[in-house]
Amino acid sequence: MRMTRLALKTQREAPADAEAVSHQLLIRAGYIRRLASGVYSFLPLGIRVLAKLNQIVREELDAAGAQELLLPALHPVELWEQTGRLRTMSDVLMTVEVKGGSFVLGPTHEEAVIATVSPDLESYRDLPVTVYQIQTKFRDEARPRFGLMRTREFIMADAYSFDMSAEAMKISYGRMYQAYLNIFDRCDLPYIPVEADSGAIGGDVNHEFMVSSPIGEDHFAQCPKCGYAANIEAAKRGEGVRNRSDVPAEKMEVHATPGASSIKDVVNAFRSAGFEIDSSALLKSLAFKDENDDVTLILVPGDRDVRVPSGLIPLSDDDFESNSFLFKGFIGPMGMTDQGVKVLADFSVAERASWFSGANLEGHHVSNAVLDRDFAVDQVGSFAVVAEGDPCPNCGEMLSLVRSVEVGHTFQLGHSYSNKIPYATFKAEDGTDQKYWMGCYGIGMSRLPAAIAEHFHDSDGLRWPRSVAPYQVELVTITPGRAPEAVAFADDIYRQLWEMGVEVLYDDRDLAPGVKFADADLIGIPTIAIIGQRGIANGVIEVKDRFSGDRVEVRVPEIVEYLRNCG
RNA sequence: CGGGAAGUAGCGCAGCUUGGUAGCGCGCAGCGUUCGGGACGCUGAGGCCGCGGGUUCAAGUCCCGCCUUCCCGACCA
Numbered sequence: 001m002r003m004t005r006l007a008l009k010t011q012r013e014a015p016a017d018a019e020a021v022s023h024q025l026l027i028r029a030g031y032i033r034r035l036a037s038g039v040y041s042f043l044p045l046g047i048r049v050l051a052k053l054n055q056i057v058r059e060e061l062d063a064a065g066a067q068e069l070l071l072p073a074l075h076p077v078e079l080w081e082q083t084g085r086l087r088t089m090s091d092v093l094m095t096v097e098v099k100g101g102s103f104v105l106g107p108t109h110e111e112a113v114i115a116t117v118s119p120d121l122e123s124y125r126d127l128p129v130t131v132y133q134i135q136t137k138f139r140d141e142a143r144p145r146f147g148l149m150r151t152r153e154f155i156m157a158d159a160y161s162f163d164m165s166a167e168a169m170k171i172s173y174g175r176m177y178q179a180y181l182n183i184f185d186r187c188d189l190p191y192i193p194v195e196a197d198s199g200a201i202g203g204d205v206n207h208e209f210m211v212s213s214p215i216g217e218d219h220f221a222q223c224p225k226c227g228y229a230a231n232i233e234a235a236k237r238g239e240g241v242r243n244r245s246d247v248p249a250e251k252m253e254v255h256a257t258p259g260a261s262s263i264k265d266v267v268n269a270f271r272s273a274g275f276e277i278d279s280s281a282l283l284k285s286l287a288f289k290d291e292n293d294d295v296t297l298i299l300v301p302g303d304r305d306v307r308v309p310s311g312l313i314p315l316s317d318d319d320f321e322s323n324s325f326l327f328k329g330f331i332g333p334m335g336m337t338d339q340g341v342k343v344l345a346d347f348s349v350a351e352r353a354s355w356f357s358g359a360n361l362e363g364h365h366v367s368n369a370v371l372d373r374d375f376a377v378d379q380v381g382s383f384a385v386v387a388e389g390d391p392c393p394n395c396g397e398m399l400s401l402v403r404s405v406e407v408g409h410t411f412q413l414g415h416s417y418s419n420k421i422p423y424a425t426f427k428a429e430d431g432t433d434q435k436y437w438m439g440c441y442g443i444g445m446s447r448l449p450a451a452i453a454e455h456f457h458d459s460d461g462l463r464w465p466r467s468v469a470p471y472q473v474e475l476v477t478i479t480p481g482r483a484p485e486a487v488a489f490a491d492d493i494y495r496q497l498w499e500m501g502v503e504v505l506y507d508d509r510d511l512a513p514g515v516k517f518a519d520a521d522l523i524g525i526p527t528i529a530i531i532g533q534r535g536i537a538n539g540v541i542e543v544k545d546r547f548s549g550d551r552v553e554v555r556v557p558e559i560v561e562y563l564r565n566c567g
Numbered sequence: 568c569g570g571g572a573a574g575u576a577g578c579g580c581a582g583c584u585u586g587g588u589a590g591c592g593c594g595c596a597g598c599g600u601u602c603g604g605g606a607c608g609c610u611g612a613g614g615c616c617g618c619g620g621g622u623u624c625a626a627g628u629c630c631c632g633c634c635u636u637c638c639c640g641a642c643c644a
Contacts, residue, residue, distance in 0.1 A: 012593060012605070013579045017637045028578095037636065085644095092643075108644045142568080142642050150643085158644090217643085409644070442644070479602050514604040521604090532603060542603090 001471070002494075003507045007044055010519050020215045022453035023147025025462050029522045031449070031470075038144025038152035040446075045523065048470035049449045050155070054134055056186045056467065057157045057443060064179035066130040066159055071112045073136055077102040079111045083420040092139040094152075105138035110417045110440060113160045114424050121436070123427045124164045128172050132159035134445060146215050148450035149405065155446040161439040164428065166414065169437035173412050176441045177207065180408055183443065184209055188465035189452060191407060194220045197233035209408035209443075211451045216404040221386045225397035233307070236382035237390035237399065240351045247353045250367075252334075252374045258363040261329020263302045266365055270356060275367065279303040283355040283369065285331040287323075287341075288312035295323060297336050299345040299377065300384040301352070307385045330364060332357035333375040345377040346384040347391075405451050406444070413438040456547075462524030463546050471505040472567030473497065474525035478513045478532035490531040496560045502567045521546070527566040529559070 014024035015034070026032045031046035042050055058068065077095065080086040086093065086104070094105040106112060113131065121129060134157045144150050161172035177193075184191040189211050196208040208231055210220055221235035222228070230236070257269040263279050270277055282302030289295055290311055298306050308314075320328050325339055334357070336343050349355075355369045369375060382393065388401045418424035418435040425433045449468070456463045466472060475497075477483075477490045490508070497504045505525055507516050513532075520528045528544040535541055540553040543562065554562045 009577095009594080011578060015578065016573085016580090019638070089644080110644085137644095139643085143638095143640095145637085156644095411644080440644080482602065512602060512604090512606060514602090514606080517604045519605085530603075534603070 001044075001505050003505065003509050006505075010522055018147060020146040020149065020450070020454065021457055022215070022450045023149075025457055025522070026147060026450065026453055029462055029524065031462075032148065034147075036152075038141060038150070040148060040151060040153075042446075045470045046449065049464070049468050050445065052468045052470070053187065053445055053448050054157070056183055057132075057134065057445070060179045060182045060186070061130075061132050061157075061159060061176075063182075064130070064175050066132045066161075066176070066179075068133060069116070069131050070133050071106070071109050071116055071135060073106050073138070074103040075106050075112050077104055079115055080104050083111055083417060085111070092141065094138045094140050106135070107137050107139040108156075108440075108442075109133070109135065109158055110160070110413075110438075111421070114417060114421050114436075117160075117162070118421075118423050118425075118436075121162055121426055124429055124434075127426060127436075128161065128163045128168055130159055130161040130172055130176065130439075132157060132441070146450070148446050149215065150217065151446065154444065157443040157445050159441040161441075163437040163439075164426065164434070166437055169412060169414065169439055173205070173410065173439045176439065177410055180209060180410060180441065180443070184407065186467050187448065187452065188467055189407070189448075189455065192220075192222070192229055192404075194222075195230040195234050196409065197231055206409065206411040208406050209410075210402070210404035211407055211455065212402050213405045213451065213454050214403060215454060216406075218404050218406050219401050220404055221390075221399045222402050223392035223395060223397050223399055226392060226395040228392050228394045228399075232385060232401065235386045235399070236393045237347060237384075237386045238382075238393040238396050239347050239380070240391055242350045243353050245353070247370055247373070248368050252366050252368045252370070254359050254361070254364050254366050256363060257330075257365045260363075260365070266356070267302070269365070270367070275356075277356060281352070281356050283332065283349065283357040285333055285358055287315045287319075287326055287331060289315055289319060293319075294340075294342070295319075295326070296342045296344060297331070297333060298383050299333055299343065299349050301346070301348050304346070304348065304384040304387065306346075307383060309383070325360065327358070327360060327362045330358040330360065330362055332360050332366060332369065333377065334360060334366070334369065335375070337376050337378060343375075343377040343379075344383050345371070345380045347380060347382060348384055349377075350380050405447070405454070407448055407451055408441075408443040410441045411439060413440055457524075460518075461522030464524050464526060466526050466567075469503075469524070469526050471503045471525050473502060473527045473529060473563045474505045474507060474520050474523070476507045476516050476520055476528060476530050478516070478530065480508065480510050483533040486531055486533045486536055489536055493529075493531070493560055493563070497563055500560075500564055502564050504563075504567075527563065529554075529563055 008030040010030050011028045014028050018024040018027055030043055032040045035041055092107055096103050137156050138153055141152050144152050163169040163172050191209050191211050193207045194210050196206050219232040221230055260266045260269040267279050279302035284300050284302045286298050286306050300306050320326055333343050356367050357369045359366045389398050392399050415435045424436050428434045453462055475490055475494055477487055480487045494506045526546050530542045539556050541559045542551055543554050544551045
């Protein structure tokens with residue numbers, strides 16, 4: 001492509017509202033343009049990156065035995081009522097009213113794919129099947145941000161597997177998981193698969209594919225020794241050193257702390273009473289209930305958050321009324337097991353000898369509450385959100401927390417969707433109707449260019465790995481107005497490379513050299529060949545590697561072959 | 568949804584305190600000079616000063632309301 005014909009203009013300055021470096025560079029270099037908040041156009045260069053990524057995904061998923069199809073973006077609203085997600089996902093759903101009904105703009109396609117393929121998957125003989133699509137998704141995000149990172153309209157490659165048994169589902173999952181490893185390998189991204197929390201989509205085993213990034217919106221815990229890695233939502237810690245050495249001689253003592261029901265207020269109350277403490281000395285006791293309305297108390301230090309086990313929900317105000325021994329804001333673990341409350345303590349609770357805690361009395365807290373002396377627990381385990389330095393659950397090494405971008409997510413769904421859709425069944429070998437065992441798999445296609453740009457840019461601009469670069473080679477002519485022979489020479493190289501099928505961008509613009517060099521660096525094509533009068537007079541072409549910055553001089557007769565081998 | 572900031576030419580910004588002809592840089596068009604790392608001169612085009620109302624002889628500027636955007640948080644298959 002000749003740049004004089006390319007519908008693209010680089011910008012010296014990024015829009016003021018672009019914060020992330022990847023966002024600024026993608027806009028400045030002319031890959032994307034904002035149309036609305038969280039809504040971006042892909043310009044000619046940007047769509048080429050996307051096409052490269054799509055091609056990688058197609059090749060790997062096809063090789064894994066998945067079949068491409070294309071589901072609609074418009075879903076009849078009834079389909080979403082059926083699974084209950086019209087309600088549960090109402091925060092992000094966009095709907096459109098049309099003649100004769102309403103449609104949901106698909107934020108994900110479990111409903112649509114089941115409705116589409118189930119007529120053809122009638123028998124166990126028809127399984128297993130995995131289908132995928134590359135589709136635009138719509139989510140009314142609370143806060144779109146960081147350019148392509150979090151948008152309201154985005155492109156996802158999503159796949160769905162259908163199997164006849166749990167074992168078969170695991171095989172399909174394993175195959176897709178491997179395909180995902182292949183895909184991210186080919187994007188050259190340093191990613192890491194982590195164990196993840198299943199969240200609202202439901203299901204059991206699942207993994208997120210994370211890329212470490214300073215603008216990531218996720219965190220995962222990683223063990224430097226054994227390789228354990230899990231999303232912060234799912235990460236567990238191991239047992240620490242139980243501290244019994246400095247158990248105070250003093251007995252537990254009740255203090256009046258009127259109105260102090262938050263961690264912050266309680267700390268302040270004790271401080272004004274002369275105790276030099278911070279929130280880590282306070283025992284946070286949070287009450288939850290299960291489906292039988294049985295109460296569970298979870299204990300974590302006051303400076304930590306509870307990682308709520310699945311199946312437990314926080315008590316409502318009504319629940320507090322029906323459990324009159326629970327004083328919201330003043331709960332402590334003392335005597336709770338006698339009330340039939342199950343008490344779970346995080347490992348970190350056992351690491352401290354004595355605690356300040358709620359007194360189970362309105363307006364009162366206690367000091368010197370000691371585990372196994374003043375209160376009992378049913379189980380000590382990993383019940384807090386893990387923190388930097390917590391011991392690894394596998395090997396005990398200190399965990400570190402990594403900020404990251406989620407570029408893919410794979411789920412073993414089991415029956416969580418097929419159970420909700422009556423016709424999501426097949427005839428089993430024994431003649432009974434059975435539900436599909438499903439898996440689903442997603443890659444944020446439009447997020448990937450941002451993640452890649454974020455990871456590989458330097459101070460001069462973008463640097464694309466070859467596998468996703470919009471062009472493999474950029475030719476830059478120098479002083480075209482004055483050097484017709486150099487231009488003719490460049491034209492010839494361009495034509496030859498073009499005919500060989502090399503993806504070549506040709507900066508044939510009549511601009512000052514500095515501008516063209518700067519643009520080449522900004523755009524980030526991996527190989528830049530500089531064709532100027534001076535070099536040609538010496539019989540050489542200067543070729544710059546955008547990644548390493550290395551420059552080599554290639555002899556004129558060899559230049560075409562050299563550049564071809566770059567691509 | 569809570570907190571903060573900002574909307575003036577395609578992009579980056581000044582002007583607002585103290586109301587009186589809407590400006591600068593980049594970019595864009597034309598001409599000329601330059602030409603191996605974002606050159607220079609001259610000429611020119613381009614504006615619903617976010618929207619609506621109010622105050623005033625007069626509003627980009629003051630007052631009220633709304634909208635949009637960005638950042639932090641909450642939320643997030």
